Amino acid sequence: MADTDETGERGGRRSGPGGGLLMGRPFGVPVYVSPSWFLVAALITWVFGDQLDRVLPDLGPVRYLVSLFFAVAFYASVLVHELAHTVAALRFKLPVRRIQLQFFGGVSEIEKESETPGREFVLAFVGPLLSLLLAGVFYLGMKAVDPATVPGVLLAGLMISNLLVAAFNLLPGLPLDGGRMLRAVIWGITGKAMTGTVAAAWIGRALAVAVLLGLPLLTHTGVVGPSGDIERSGMDTVLDALLAAILAAIIWTGAGNSLRLARLREHLPELRARALTRRAIPVENATPLSEALRRANEAGARALVVVDGNGDPTAIVRESAIASVPEHRRPWIAVSTLAQDLTDGMKVSAELTGEELLDHLRTHPATEYLVLEPGGEIYGVLSTLDVEKAFVKAMARPQS
Numbered sequence: 001m002a003d004t005d006e007t008g009e010r011g012g013r014r015s016g017p018g019g020g021l022l023m024g025r026p027f028g029v030p031v032y033v034s035p036s037w038f039l040v041a042a043l044i045t046w047v048f049g050d051q052l053d054r055v056l057p058d059l060g061p062v063r064y065l066v067s068l069f070f071a072v073a074f075y076a077s078v079l080v081h082e083l084a085h086t087v088a089a090l091r092f093k094l095p096v097r098r099i100q101l102q103f104f105g106g107v108s109e110i111e112k113e114s115e116t117p118g119r120e121f122v123l124a125f126v127g128p129l130l131s132l133l134l135a136g137v138f139y140l141g142m143k144a145v146d147p148a149t150v151p152g153v154l155l156a157g158l159m160i161s162n163l164l165v166a167a168f169n170l171l172p173g174l175p176l177d178g179g180r181m182l183r184a185v186i187w188g189i190t191g192k193a194m195t196g197t198v199a200a201a202w203i204g205r206a207l208a209v210a211v212l213l214g215l216p217l218l219t220h221t222g223v224v225g226p227s228g229d230i231e232r233s234g235m236d237t238v239l240d241a242l243l244a245a246i247l248a249a250i251i252w253t254g255a256g257n258s259l260r261l262a263r264l265r266e267h268l269p270e271l272r273a274r275a276l277t278r279r280a281i282p283v284e285n286a287t288p289l290s291e292a293l294r295r296a297n298e299a300g301a302r303a304l305v306v307v308d309g310n311g312d313p314t315a316i317v318r319e320s321a322i323a324s325v326p327e328h329r330r331p332w333i334a335v336s337t338l339a340q341d342l343t344d345g346m347k348v349s350a351e352l353t354g355e356e357l358l359d360h361l362r363t364h365p366a367t368e369y370l371v372l373e374p375g376g377e378i379y380g381v382l383s384t385l386d387v388e389k390a391f392v393k394a395m396a397r398p399q400s
Contacts, residue, residue, distance in 0.1 A: 020034040026083060027090060029096045031098070033100075034100055036102050041072070045064055045070075048067040056150065069154070073154070077134050079106065080131075081165065082106040083099070084130040086108055089110045092115075094111065094112050096109065096111070097111055105165070110123075114184075121180075121181050131166035134158075135158075135162035142155040172203055173205070174203075182200045182203065183197055194262055197262035201256070201259045204254065204258070205252055205256075208247075208252035209248065215243065215244035216244050268354040271358070271390055273349065273357050273382055276390055278303045278386070279300065279302060280381045281303075281305070283295070284307060285336040285339075287334065288330065288333065289317075289334070289335055289338065290331040302381075303319070303383075304316070304317035304335060305317070313342060315340055315342055316369075316370055317335050318338060318340050319385075345363070345364025346370055347372055348372070348382055349371070350372065361384065367384055368382065370382075
């Protein structure tokens with residue numbers, strides 16, 4: 001099962017506020033179960049049920065109930081793995097948006113990257129470490145019961161599955177935990193996070209190819225999965241190839257995303273509120289739109305800010321609203337009818353840059369923001385469209 005932790009600024013990739021069934025909020029972080037989990041739970045129930053039929057044939061149909069319990073217990077182990085990342089992130093004061101259990105494991109959505117390679121290494125390593133500790137606990141439990149009983153088989157299955165989770169996630173390629181650990185090591189040696197990301201991402205892509213070609217071969221020869229003396233059907237071969245293709249796609253896509261996000265993060269300091277802001281002029285509520293636009297053209301401005309009698313800003317005239325008014329009607333439309341009232345979240349300091357700017361925009365979503373000088377004077381209007389264009393421009397630049 002892949003543990004594809006997501007870190008860093010994600011720009012347009014951000015998922016919705018839900019993402020599945022909310023199961024709880026440990027440590028204040030919401031945990032969601034994706035609808036795809038139920039598909040995997042059914043698959044695990046079916047496959048593990050067949051294994052139980054070989055080991056404990058007397059169970060009969062009850063074996064599928066036992067298998068369902070195993071599927072739930074296994075994903076509880078995955079949740080513990082993700083909670084280890086979450087606790088470490090919170091310890092390092094890195095905000096965690098949510099945990100999601102999905103098709104092939106779990107995702108911890110950590111909003112920022114670690115500030116040092118040492119913290120990055122610890123943050124990545126704690127997940128596999130917890131999986132190894134769980135495997136040890138299940139091993140000790142297995143030794144205390146009869147292996148030819150339901151508890152013995154369940155404990156053995158959970159021990160093996162947690163060992164596989166730890167081993168798979170320790171593979172040295174992004175987006176797996178081992179890839180993040182490798183990235184941290186190279187980052188520490190070279191002093192450049194981007195160098196570590198590039199190396200770990202390309203190794204991740206090589207791993208994806210290896211999984212695609214090697215996993216079906218290993219399962220066919222019995223190195224992984226049932227032993228070679230058990231006859232495998234054509235359906236088993238197809239399922240092996242499908243599993244390999246899905247895992248390879250997850251790893252390849254995650255490695256590519258890591259490269260893109262690292263390149264964006266490298267250019268984040270270039271995103272400055274002052275540089276992206278459009279010049280604006282103040283207008284009063286009753287000013288006709290045509291007159292306001294005339295003044296803006298004369299001043300070389302591209303935005304309108306509605307002010308009260310004291311000159312204090314109260315609203316922003318939305319660009320989309322202006323475009324929707326035909327030119328012949330503009331003399332008869334007051335700017336106040338097209339304005340959006342200002343909230344505190346729509347006020348941005350002209351000094352904000354990089355992650356601080358993005359954090360503010362993400363926390364207070366809007367189409368336009370009023371940009372103010374440190375002394376409170378109006379500097380202009382920042383459009384989210386301009387920020388998106390800056391994102392695209394930053395992503396298009398070659399890495400340094």
